[in-house]
Amino acid sequence: MTNKKNSSAIQRRLIPTYIFLIIVSFISVFPLYWMIAAATNRSVDVARGKITFGSYALENFQNLTSQTDLWGALGNSFLYAIVQTVVALFICSLAGFGFELYHDKGKDKVFSILLLAMMIPQVATMIPLFKMISSAGLLNTVWAFILPSISTPFLIMMFRQNSRNFPIDIMEAARLDGLSEFQIYFRMYMPVMKSTYAAAAVITFMNAWNAYLWPKVVMADTRAQTMPMLIANLASGYTVDYGMLMMGVLFCSIPTMIIFFVLQKQFAEGITGSVK
Structure with missing residues (x-):
């Protein structure tokens, strides 16, 4: 009682x-x-x-598809976000893998210099980046979108921190079995760090999908516009159809919501540094 x-x-x-x-x-x-x-x-x-x-709802959808290139913008956003996510995960995880699991006297100094890049605002590098992309003839291409973001200090730091939970004994046993360093990375490191990859994928995909300022600078052609650019154009007219605008916002929000709900468990594990 x-x-x-x-x-x-x-x-x-x-x-x-x-x-x-x-x-x-x-x-x-x-x-x-x-x-x-x-x-x-x-x-x-x-x-x-x-x-x-x-x-x-149907009328707003019909107006959205007839007055804008909705499917083209959706396709561009998916292409840019997926390519950026895949390339960024590979490069940043490889960097984090090397920074944490290989011993070198100067790696901490290099990593400290790398972290200083987090203090530099994006707008400070936008003009030189635009000149570089323009000189390379990459404007209005997927590479113009992803190149400045395929290697970010935050993701490298995230992979390095979570790599501290990676069992070193696995690497030593794999070397004894004759595996190369890249084989250890692909066959040992990636499966064990899958929760970190999931968390990094959610963060990278959302950032790429919602990016507006940089795509606005390098994507001058309307055929290369993304969903945030399309929505901004809908809201910048003399008269705004709010029903059609909110239908566009809904279409822009659905992919990120699906990605997060599907990977929310792995996202939580990756953020907390869990390794399985």
Whole structure:
């Protein structure tokens, strides 16, 4: 009886906490709900603050596809984001693998210099980067989009920190079995560090998908525009169709939400440095 009374007393004390968490959850989810609801209403209804679902979703979708190159922008965003994610994961994981698991007197100094790049704002390097990309004739290409971001200090640091949990005995045993260093990387390191790869993939894909400023600089051709650029163009006219705009925002948000929900467990493990 005493245990039941203590348990019920604890539950009663937790009621305010549950109420607070429920309220915060509703506040957090409301913008997502409003985005979906606004995509189903007319522009005038959205401007008036209507928050219930309407019956104009198909009309907004038809206007979006007829007035913009929606599928082209979606295809460009997927292409740029996927290529950048794959290349960045390979380069940054290889760098983190080398920085942590190989011993050299100067590697810590090199890594410290590399981390200094995190202090430099993107806008400070935008003009020289644009001149380099323009001189190489890469404007309006996937390489113009991904080259400045395929090796970031944050991802290298993330892989190096998580590599500290990588069992060194595996590498020594693999060397005794005659495996080369690249074979150790592909056959031993990558499978063990899969949670870190998942977390890095989510971060890189979201950053690439939501990038706006740099693509706006190097993607002058409308055929190379991405989803954030398309949405910005929809919102910059003299008259804005808010229903069509929110339908575009919905299409832009769906891929990142799917990626996060599919990889959320691995993302949490990778951020906390878990290695399996």
